[in-house]
Amino acid sequence: MTATVQALGLTKVYSGQTVVDGIELAVFPGECFGLLGPNGAGKTTTLRMLLGQTPPDAGSLTVLNHRIPEDARDMRARVGLVPQQDNLDPDFTVLENLRVYASYFGLSGPALQRRIDELLGFVQLEAKAQAGISTLSGGMKRRLTLARALINQPDLLILDEPTTGLDPQARQIIWQRLRSLLAQGRTLILTTHYMEEAERLCDRVAIMDHGRILACGSPHALIKQYIEPHVLEVYGPEVETWQEDVARQHARRTERVGETVFCYAEDEGALLDDLRRRPQLRFMHRPGNLEDVFLILTGRELRE
Amino acid sequence: MNHTLPTISLRWIPVWRRNFLVWRKLIGPALLGNFGEPLLYLLALGYGLGSFVGEVGGLSYSVFLAAGIVCGSAMNTATFEGLYSAYTRMAHQQTWGGMLATPLSVDDIVLGEMIWAGTKSLLSAAPILLVAALLGLVHGWAALWVLPVVLLAGVCFGALALVVTALAKSYDFFLYYFTLIVTPMFLFSGVFFPLDGMPMAVQWGAQVLPLTHAIAIVRPLMTGQPLPHLLPHLLVLLGYGAVAFYLAIGLLRRRLLA
Ligand SMILES: Nc1ncnc2c1ncn2[C@@H]1O[C@H](COP(=O)(O)OP(=O)(O)OP(=O)(O)O)[C@@H](O)[C@H]1O
Ligand SMILES: [Mg+2]
Numbered sequence: 001m002t003a004t005v006q007a008l009g010l011t012k013v014y015s016g017q018t019v020v021d022g023i024e025l026a027v028f029p030g031e032c033f034g035l036l037g038p039n040g041a042g043k044t045t046t047l048r049m050l051l052g053q054t055p056p057d058a059g060s061l062t063v064l065n066h067r068i069p070e071d072a073r074d075m076r077a078r079v080g081l082v083p084q085q086d087n088l089d090p091d092f093t094v095l096e097n098l099r100v101y102a103s104y105f106g107l108s109g110p111a112l113q114r115r116i117d118e119l120l121g122f123v124q125l126e127a128k129a130q131a132g133i134s135t136l137s138g139g140m141k142r143r144l145t146l147a148r149a150l151i152n153q154p155d156l157l158i159l160d161e162p163t164t165g166l167d168p169q170a171r172q173i174i175w176q177r178l179r180s181l182l183a184q185g186r187t188l189i190l191t192t193h194y195m196e197e198a199e200r201l202c203d204r205v206a207i208m209d210h211g212r213i214l215a216c217g218s219p220h221a222l223i224k225q226y227i228e229p230h231v232l233e234v235y236g237p238e239v240e241t242w243q244e245d246v247a248r249q250h251a252r253r254t255e256r257v258g259e260t261v262f263c264y265a266e267d268e269g270a271l272l273d274d275l276r277r278r279p280q281l282r283f284m285h286r287p288g289n290l291e292d293v294f295l296i297l298t299g300r301e302l303r304e
Numbered sequence: 305m306n307h308t309l310p311t312i313s314l315r316w317i318p319v320w321r322r323n324f325l326v327w328r329k330l331i332g333p334a335l336l337g338n339f340g341e342p343l344l345y346l347l348a349l350g351y352g353l354g355s356f357v358g359e360v361g362g363l364s365y366s367v368f369l370a371a372g373i374v375c376g377s378a379m380n381t382a383t384f385e386g387l388y389s390a391y392t393r394m395a396h397q398q399t400w401g402g403m404l405a406t407p408l409s410v411d412d413i414v415l416g417e418m419i420w421a422g423t424k425s426l427l428s429a430a431p432i433l434l435v436a437a438l439l440g441l442v443h444g445w446a447a448l449w450v451l452p453v454v455l456l457a458g459v460c461f462g463a464l465a466l467v468v469t470a471l472a473k474s475y476d477f478f479l480y481y482f483t484l485i486v487t488p489m490f491l492f493s494g495v496f497f498p499l500d501g502m503p504m505a506v507q508w509g510a511q512v513l514p515l516t517h518a519i520a521i522v523r524p525l526m527t528g529q530p531l532p533h534l535l536p537h538l539l540v541l542l543g544y545g546a547v548a549f550y551l552a553i554g555l556l557r558r559r560l561l562a
Contacts, residue, residue, distance in 0.1 A: 014562075053404055054561050073407045081405040087398035091326040100325065103318040104406035152406075 002065065004029050004156055004187045005050060009059035012045050020045050021211035022059065032178070032188040034198040037208035038298050043191040044084055047160055050189070051081060064156060077105060080149030084160035086141050088133050094144055095129045098151060105152045119147040123177065139170030146177060157181060159190040163197060175201060195291040205290070207297050214297045219290045226296055227288030228252055230268040235260045236281040246274050257300055264288070310411045310553045319408065319416025320423070322399070335431070342432035345373050346439065361498050363527055370436040371523035372495035374450060375457065377432055378425035379515050382458040383486055385421040386465025387478045394469065400560060410557045414466060418549060421462020422455045429454040436526070443528030450525050457518040460541050463548035470555035489513045514544045
């Protein structure tokens with residue numbers, strides 16, 4: 001199977017700083033691929049290179065069988081983009097935004113009108129067709145941007161933080177729409193800071209930091225590889241002492257973050273028995289998840 | 305800077321059309337401004353000042369001034385469009401960023417914006433020409449040839465403005481261009497007074513300014529005087545336009561595709 005995106009040694013340097021550092025990527029047709037990483041990891045820069053919006057300083061890149069950046073124009077005719085920052089045209093209504101954007105692809109006529117009606121239905125904005133952009137909520141703007149990205153029936157859809165800043169309902173609608181796009185056989189590449197989103201939607205994820213890919217695989221496989229089956233989050237008075245005296249004996253790894261102790265264990269029995277005898281400590285017992293993987297790989301310090 | 309030659313294709317049309325559709329939404333105030341302002345200039349300066357000045361180079365001052373106002377307005381309109389409006393689309397609205405996710409390229413955007421700036425010049429100069437004709441300040445039908453000349457001049461001034469926009473970090477930067485280039489050009493290209501009376505150095509200096517050459521073509525067309533050096537004047541405008549186009553594309557490729 002030929003990959004939809006194939007990047008080898010992809011590198012970008014900004015004023016002496018290597019922000020994408022020789023990454024290898026392969027995204028296959030019909031899959032949803034997630035690019036995860038802290039602020040400044042190089043996600044957006046990677047996507048801009050894929051789109052031919054900035055030339056790589058090293059490496060080779062093929063998208064939909066087009067060499068990038070040389071052949072980017074033809075590739076972009078078959079790709080849709082939901083950018084990190086909304087760039088809807090504030091001078092136009094919802095409908096005009098779609099029509100004008102379609103004209104950039106050379107699309108017009110009755111077939112386009114049918115497509116627009118269909119897309120407005122798809123993102124549930126039929127009632128807003130004549131509305132100005134400034135009257136839309138954040139969720140509506142994001143849905144319009146999604147509809148706009150689909151105007152050319154793209155084979156590959158690239159979404160840079162599609163749900164950042166949205167409320168839970170708005171996020172659910174986007175998830176549902178993305179899932180139905182996957183069901184139509186389109187290929188999706190998305191970035192997100194929400195691990196739950198990546199775990200739900202993505203067939204495979206790559207975790208990036210400082211321009212490098214630290215791990216790549218299905219969320220399930222990564223969790224299995226990096227995280228013990230049981231995670232206990234414990235907090236309460238003198239939890240530090242408990243961590244030293246008890247947790248270290250029964251958990252393979254423990255870690256304190258703020259007022260919470262995280263215990264990663266193969267077997268939860270002994271820890272649970274002990275905790276039941278200490279009512280002053282409160283705890284939550286859960287399976288390992290992608291967020292645990294993310295934090296193990298990228299550390300817990302704050303990024304600026 | 306990326307030095308590959310500009311790719312020229314018809315893909316500038318959707319860029320131009322987007323701007324035209326926005327303009328059409330505000331057509332009322334736009335046309336009022338286009339008709340109202342030059343009318344005021346022609347009445348206040350042409351008749352007011354004209355009654356002191358009398359004849360200029362064998363023409364009544366109003367007739368002399370009308371051609372200057374047509375060209376000055378074409379320059380100001382295209383410059384404003386290529387600076388403030390284009391910068392807004394580039395930096396604040398990310399309109400160009402949106403276009404660059406489609407098959408459009410920086411070259412298409414620059415060409416579309418340039419031709420749009422020329423179109424705006426036309427939209428502002430044509431009403432002035434009409435007003436001047438109604439006031440009896442235009443000699444004959446040959447004056448219609450002014451329109452393509454104004455379009456060319458507008459494209460040229462639009463391209464020059466896009467070069468400045470490509471270098472700008474904020475709107476404040478444009479004041480340099482206005483103070484150092486646009487305003488002196490407006491005053492010393494023969495809009496308000498003929499250059500013959502000026503010191504030789506100023507006369508020669510004025511030959512460097514594209515507006516001088518636009519006026520040198522437009523004034524004879526409007527007044528019915530002979531127009532002996534059409535081709536050199538056109539070539540100066542074309543030359544400025546071509547060089548600015550090339551520079552704007554190079555600078556904007558570097559800026560937008562960083
Ligand atoms: N045009 C540019 N010029 C200089 N530096 C840049 C440019 N674009 C990005 N950078 C730098 O490259 C690094 C990676 O930025 P990028 O936007 O790719 O990160 P990101 O993973 O998308 O982050 P976020 O999650 O905050 O969106 C950052 O340090 C950023 O400051
Ligand atoms: Mg980003």
